[in-house]
Amino acid sequence: MSALGEFLQTRRARVGPEDVGLRPGQDRRVTGLRREEVALLANVSVDYYIRLEQGRAGNPSVAVLTAVADALRMDQAERDHLRSLACAAPPAVPPKAPVRPQLKAMLDAMQDVPAIVVDRLSNVLAWNCAATAVIADFEDPTQRNLARLYFVDPSSREFYADWETVAEDAAALLRRASAEYADDAELAALVEELRTASPDFERFWLSQNVQNRSHCPKTLNHPLAGRLTFALESLQLPGDDGQFVITYTPTDQATASWLAEDSAAIRR
Numbered sequence: 678m679s680a681l682g683e684f685l686q687t688r689r690a691r692v693g694p695e696d697v698g699l700r701p702g703q704d705r706r707v708t709g710l711r712r713e714e715v716a717l718l719a720n721v722s723v724d725y726y727i728r729l730e731q732g733r734a735g736n737p738s739v740a741v742l743t744a745v746a747d748a749l750r751m752d753q754a755e756r757d758h759l760r761s762l763a764c765a766a767p768p769a770v771p772p773k774a775p776v777r778p779q780l781k782a783m784l785d786a787m788q789d790v791p792a793i794v795v796d797r798l799s800n801v802l803a804w805n806c807a808a809t810a811v812i813a814d815f816e817d818p819t820q821r822n823l824a825r826l827y828f829v830d831p832s833s834r835e836f837y838a839d840w841e842t843v844a845e846d847a848a849a850l851l852r853r854a855s856a857e858y859a860d861d862a863e864l865a866a867l868v869e870e871l872r873t874a875s876p877d878f879e880r881f882w883l884s885q886n887v888q889n890r891s892h893c894p895k896t897l898n899h900p901l902a903g904r905l906t907f908a909l910e911s912l913q914l915p916g917d918d919g920q921f922v923i924t925y926t927p928t929d930q931a932t933a934s935w936l937a938e939d940s941a942a943i944r945r
Contacts, residue, residue, distance in 0.1 A: 679732030687885040718748035761856035791925040828875040838896035848881035849888035
């Protein structure tokens with residue numbers, strides 16, 4: 678089955694007929710909506726929807742994809758993912774761009790706010806001193822991929838108070854990127870590595886959930902500082918393809934005070 682078909686099947690399975698105003702009926706053999714029910718809701722023929730799931734519908738129009746997304750109650754990240762999967766020719770993988778010196782200077786100026794620059798593979802491309810004090814020793818090249826830290830480093834389960842959510846989001850980000858740049862060999866190798874190394878990653882990967890980088894609260898159980906709480910913001914850099922700045926702003930006085938003291942010690 679095509680990647681598009683697998684994704685649509687998982688979205689169908691989570692929407693029940695009662696969720697969309699249909700009568701469940703008797704002797705249902707599928708979890709969620711039947712194909713003919715999706716076709717009805719999307720106002721397309723059953724034959725066409727079947728061909729869409731089988732990857733035989735050619736290049737479906739934006740209107741059709743929107744109607745299917747509406748029928749399956751997709752959020753914006755899922756709609757973006759659907760369009761990527763349905764695209765006849767994926768975009769070329771952009772060349773890797775170095776982090777601009779001005780951007781690195783901005784991170785260094787944020788002395789009391791941990792900040793990093795990541796790419797679509799969750800590789801950490803740049804960081805400030807506060808980030809190494811709080812998140813990981815990014816001076817060590819083996820520590821420079823967030824997904825590997827979450828799924829391969831056993832200490833991450835204790836370090837991240839909400840590890841399950843953090844890890845699931847990381848897999849969803851990689852799933853989204855894998856559709857946007859289907860020909861990215863480095864991304865495919867990373868996914869295969871994580872699927873082999875981590876049953877949890879495999880579980881999240883097979884769920885087909887997708888996500889765009891956004892904002893969220895973040896609580897860390899730091900080995901030296903104890904419980905630290907932050908508001909995480911992820912900001913895409915329009916002029917630097919695939920790069921994001923992620924900042925960790927303290928949300929309580931204890932976290933802010935520890936960071937201020939730690940950064941002062943680093944500067945000395």
